[in-house]
Amino acid sequence: MRYFLDTEFNGLGGELMSLALVPEHGDQEFYIVLPLPSPLHPWVAKHVVPYLNNVPPGHDCAPVSRLAAAEQLAEFLAGDLDPLILADWPDDIALFCALLVTGEGEMAPVGTLRFELIRSPGFSTAAISKVPHNALHDARALRDFMTHWEV
Incomplete structure (x- = not known):
């Protein structure tokens, strides 16, 4: 299954604040919010920040620790034997992978993952996303754009 990834982070090179994975098919979405960094x-x-909690009912927006987020992400992907994670920005993939590291020499229990950095000419979260700068809405917008663009 293909999953579309988006993250929000604290400026260039900053800490992960939220992460979303939206499947190509189905409605089982993943969205987590981490504690806000300071400053x-x-x-x-x-x-x-004003849009972190602007998600549909059924998505928990309470901040979780990095360890809990990594465990929840591994659990979300556990049923898929061949997940392909697509993102349109390199930091999204880097932050996703960094989240999987749970300690020195340890990582969340995920299987094999594949990543694809996609170039998406004409895609702009500011123009297409229902709630720009919210990872869940931006991941949905990327999925919708890529689904229509590939046809």
């Missing part, structure tokens, strides 16, 4: 980048404080 917050001013742009992030204005354009991202």
